[in-house]
Amino acid sequence: MLAPINVSLESLNLMTLAPMLIPVVGALLILVVDLFKGGLHKSLYVVISLLFLFMDFVALVDSSEIFSQSGITLGVFNLMLIDGLAILSQFIIVIASMLFIPLAMTHKRFHEFSYPEFFALFLFMIAGFQFMVATDNLILVFVGLETSSLALYTLIAMHNRDKSFEAAVKYFTMGALAAGFYSFGSMVFYALTGSVEIHQIAAILGANGYADIGYVLVAITFLLASFAFKLSIVPFHTWAPDVYEGASASMAGYMSIVPKIAAFVVAMRLFEFLIHSGVVWLEVILYAFVVITMTAANMWALVQTDVKRMLAYSSISHAGFVMAAILIGTTQANTALFFYWVLFSFTNLGSFSMLWMSRQKHLPDHQSSDHSYDKFAGMIKTAPVAALIMGLFMLSLAGLPPFALFWGKLYMISSAVTGGYTVLALIMALNSAIAGYYYLKLVVYMFMKEPVMGNDGQVYVSNATLALKTIIGIAAIGTIFAFVAINPILEFITAFVYNSGY
Amino acid sequence: MLDHILSILIFFPALAAIFGFMIQKDAIRAYGVSVAAIEFGLSLWLWFAFDGNVSGMQFMENLPLVPSFGINYILGVDGISLFIIVLAAFFTMIGIASLTDTPNEKNMIITLLFLQMTMVGVFAALDAIVFYVFWELSLVPMLYIIGAWGGPLRIYASVKFFLYTFAGSLVMLVGMLFMAYFYYQATGVWSFAILDWYRLILPENLQLWLFAAFFVGFAIKVPMFPFHTWLPYAHGQAPTIGSVILAAILLKMGTYAFIRFSLPLFPDASAFFMVPIAIIAIIMIIYTAMVAYAQKDVKQVVAYSSISHMGVIILGTFALNVEGISGSIFLMIAHGVVSGALFLLVGVIYDRRHTKMMDQFGGIAHVMPRYATIFGIMLMASVGMPLTINFVGEFLSLLGFYQQSHILTLLAGTAIIVGAIYMLAAYKKLFFGEVTKEENKNLKDVNKRELLALIPLSIITIWLGIYPKPVLEPINNSVEAVVQLMHNKATSDLAKERIPNLVEEVVVITKTSVQEVH
Amino acid sequence: MEKFLYIALFAPLVSSLFAALFTTTKKKTFVGIIASLLIFTAFASSSVLLAHILNNGAPIHVEMMTWMATGDLYIPFGFVVDQVSVTMMMVVTLVSTIVHIYSIGYMDHDKSFNRFFAWLSAFVFSMMILVMSDNYAGLFIGWEGVGLCSWGLIGFWFHKESATWAANEAFIMNRIADLGMLIGIFLVYWNTGTLQYDGAFEAFKTLDTATLTWIGIFLFIGAMGKSAQFPLHTWLADAMEGPTPVSALIHAATMVTAGVYLVIRSNELYDLIPHVGLFIASLGAFVALFAASMALVNRDMKRIIAYSTLSQLGYMFAAAGLGAYWVALFHLMAHAFFKALLFLGAGNVMHAMHDELDPFKMGGLKKVMKGTFIMMTLASVALAGIFPLAGFFSKDAILEAAFVEHHYIIYSVLLFTAGLTAFYSFRLVALIFHGEERYKLFGIHPHEAYKFMLVAMSPLLILAIIAGAMKGTYYEMVISVLPETEYHIHSHLVYWVMTIGTQLFVIGAVVYAYKKYADWKSVPDGSSDVEQSFMYKLLYNQYYIPYAYEEYIVKPYREISEIFWTKVDMKVVDATVDGIAGIIYGTGEKTRDMQSGNLSTMLKWMVAGTVALLSLAVVFGLAARNSDEIVAILSALGVM
């Protein structure tokens, strides 16, 4: 006779699910609306998405208050783990998404936005990311990861160009391989410890003193490979440039921010306890990853001829830079990771939005690709304001003070210094200098070259609408006046990270 | 208003630049000149209100920026920075006023105003990060000025300038972060305030490393041999106004930073590295002077001469005594005035002939006597003729260093010989002989707009050469404080020996003041 | 009295600035007149000061204002008028007044007339600072100032390549010496804590000899440059490219004697280090002979006089080095008068001969240029040291000093040189004024200079004649600041033998010169035996020293500079920077093929990465599991 299962609703703590469920509900609503009346204008869906994201945001504010009062919350059979990392990363995810979705309001018509499914998938994807970060259960991480990834592949493909499909296929195939790696790694951990919850794995491994270090390393290898793929760490990065190029500029910008922060949070949960337990191997590997990724991606970015592809490599390099935080593993480093990412998202979103705004339907003869450098030649003469803003984003990406990303770099390098990684700090600094070259290259084209014949500057704003301009304006203001907001953001993040025990 | 005079000095030009976007193209010059004149007036007011007898910081402002990480917006001036700020304001003013007709004049003037913000900011900042912010930010307007209005190689030159300096300063940034970390370890509080750092006594081996990190940043900026090769390109390609500002103010950031950071923070390391740096300085002096002599382009002569003079400044700085450091600060101002003027002068003939090659000229003293005269004054100042501004600085720098090493000073002293060689040779090629080229026969002498810049510079050159006291005295007071601080902080015997203790010599100081009363 | 001091000092400055106002305008005679008047004012004030000094002997010391003060360093603009400086002031202002007036005529046809006066007065001002300063730094101001003016005046005719070259050479060579001077000043400061003469001299007494020696040597290096002593002498002869009044004023009477002045001024220093003094004296004697030998064969009138100047400077240094400072100063003064006269006379001749300088192309000019002839002859007599002209008294005293101090080598060198001096002086006079009128071959019609120029020169003539008579008064005056060294040869017999012997020797040389050159017929073309001889060539080419400088210093400097620029700076230093950038960029370019765009390759990279990690993990895992064994093996091998 089976004993009746008695689960009280309070113990489930369903509120922990609220932030994830809101976008799911939103997605369903969009699908339902479409079911009743198809062919509605995209603005409706944009606004619905925004509304739900806003509600999501409110829910997050709510859970952040709960966190600051009562600390880490578990829920739904301890599957959900609402700690500082989860909340912070969800904030980044939701805010970045809110900034992204208005980019659908382009002047020109693009294929993907005419489908309501685009917006539904988008919201599903956000839910997936949120699940991924708000748990330490490897199963749920897997589910969240795949939910979001599958949605993302589709969103990329919906851009409906040859390159988009190619990008989607490449991303998809490699993603599938990465999924295999992930499940294999989880399996080994499960075999070693009998658990798929990270804190339990940590506890059991710690209890037996990492007796089977060889197997632990195998598990780490596969998990590392799968997250290295997601985070585009060299040599697992090969998808990134192609996918960025194939995807629309707005989607590329989004991809450079949101999936990565989700992956970073999981990586922090997974790897930092190992580093702290003295797994030297992982430290060495991560060190190598950080250095190689930063440097190699920078070198490749140097030789690009297309701005978007350059930005793809630059995003890889930035990811490598931030990866250092996981290696260093101090509270300051983890804080720096979020801090950097907040600032990075403003700047990078801004620069990709600028590319998006200049997206042409048809390429003129002199242009070899959508966003080749030539296209921006002499922009200061034909579209000075746009040129200034684009230049601003480039300088910020290069880490020039006082623009947003400088503060991120500052804090990140400082955490390396504080953590005792002096050489790493120097390498990080010098890599920023190398990176300066390719950002500067665009500035050079914009400010110091003569415009190509027949370019009247219209091309740079061909896609502009009020919505796009607003987003770019927000990004620009965020980039310039970051120094005002540094302190509150830093204090907020530090408190959350510290209270989560990282 | 005086409480915030430094902030006003920094941000007024920036604000004005932003408003400048709204100004009609034709009116922009007038606007630029008036803004720069107001700024200059403010800087003079700062000087006027400055108490020359106080050695410490004045007009301090403190505003928390990122208090949790110890970054505060701290400003202040002392005798060391005051005059460079005034000089920056002055040069921006005359630079805009004497600007020749350029394409996109509006962009140029707005850029110059932004540049002014960064320049004043660097010299007024008393927080390492704020300093760094302005330091780096100053690269951008200069990048644009060189890259957009420069010669045929302008893009190469500007990118090289930017990246080289950028790379160096990033290393410096790592050093700063280290410094803050040590401060944190020592006190439990993060702070980037330079005055806080002054209180920190570091173990010597740490000092050496940190000194090296800061050195990379500063040395590239100065630029010191062998990090100097960006400078000839930058000067060679930059438009006149760019070269003027670059030589007059931007290079001084490096040497200023040595005095603001390296010496007081790392007295032992400074003493330790004194000889190697002096040797580099001597190489700068002699080697670049010889390279300057080999140049065919008159602007390159002046560019290399800048490096040579910066060598003397570095030497004076690392004399580690009051005479030398005061001299090097004075020489910074002097070199600013003189090299700025020389670049303006080169610009004058470039505007007329669109070439800077010396073999294209010859004998133009016949057709442009006024120009030749002013050039001659600046030439003499550049070779360190007494009663010109340069001599005071050079004399004091060398005098100061003589206390540390006789042989090295003797070698460095060849500056007055090699300097004369290349300058006189260049002057001879440009001005002496018969007018051989047809194009040169009808060259117009300097016009009013050019005189507007050149006459005040000539006056300053001679005035401060004869009566340097108003500038030298505040410098001296602040430098004495720095030297005393260094002496007190020094831990190694070497440093104690090389850095004089001023307290013992109180008697001497009073004697001096008695003499002064007399 | 201070008022007169300031007038004497600043009148030349006012004059210079006034003339400078007109530099770009056409020739205006009044500029010259006003400048001359102002310089005369300075002369008058100096005379007042001289009278004052002669009357009560109290030096006037003023401190105008602070110049540099930092740390312990305190340098004022301080001026002192004492017996030594007032002598120099008199010499400077007198000669320059005369030269100014003379120049109104001499530069009559020059279009840069006004500029000339600006420079000339500026020179006077610098010279006044030099002699009046009460500290080494102030002296250095004047020191460099006269160098600058000398540059401007040698290169006055800047359209001439040779003139500008000579100007630069003079400036740069002086700079080399100035470095020594500067180092000397630094030494003084760091050892005595002051640069004021009185303070420093006081402190010198407590210093050790080694330090003092270094100070003495470095200061003297400065003096060597300004006074064109070997090996820094070549500029002086080349400096004759400047207008002749400039040569008279700067390169004969005043500036070149600044070095002597410096040694005299620092007599308290050199008294403490007699070995350095001996060196100075020896070098002086050597230069006296060396320069005189070059003057023997030269065929350029101005250069001959320049070498004679050099030679006389050698005399002065010999005296000063031997401690006979007042003798040196006296010779300096006397020399200023007759040498300026000689130069101005030469200027007249040049004017008459349309800038021809070769005396062999002249001859017989006494007929057309009587006044000049008389003046130059008398100046040469004075220069040769024949009784009773000025040169006799001053030069004789030098010889006596050398003799009394038992430096017989120096004495004999100087004595021999006295003969040479007489020879070349009268060789010149004979060639110019006597014999055939060779200039007719070149179609020149000489004429005498303006009368007022001759009148202007006359005070010099008078002084050249009577200066010797002032010796006693002068001695009384200067011994209050200079060491009281009287050189008396104790035996009257020896004294008379010596004096008369010297006179006979000198007169013999004069006669020989006349005999040889008074009836010179033709212009030598370099084919005669004498001209082919080694000695002649050696002397004519100035011992090949300028050639050696050009070949072994100037050219290598130029070549090394070129190499530094093109090879080192561009190919090494800059190429390294670009190379590093190039390597980074090149690596990117080479490795970008990793991104082949082929999905299969991408997957392979991913798998390869995983496999690499895996193998590392296995290696590490095995190593960790068997760490004990590994350590055992390694220690057995002696590695750990």
Add this chain to the structure above:
Amino acid sequence: MEIGLNHYLVLSTILFAIGLVGVMKRKNLLLLFFATEILLNSVNIAFAAISHYYGDLTGQMFAFFVIAIAASEVAVGLGLLIVWFKRHGNIDLDSMTSMRG
């Protein structure tokens, strides 16, 4: 011989390796998808075996999720494949090289 946990794990690993080789070797997109399925399913075997070994259901749950996700992956993958086939008439990997460098 009794079949123990290790046998399952070895089988799983062998299958995983086969999948990896397939992923690397296959040029046909469809067969590539098969290879990835092999990868995922090899893990499933291991999960089920370990789950049984520990007497814990978590592994089986994981296996179920993997199956579910593999299924949805196939859906998306095949969708992409069909579009690609429609446009290009092939599903050859080597035809997808428009972006490189």
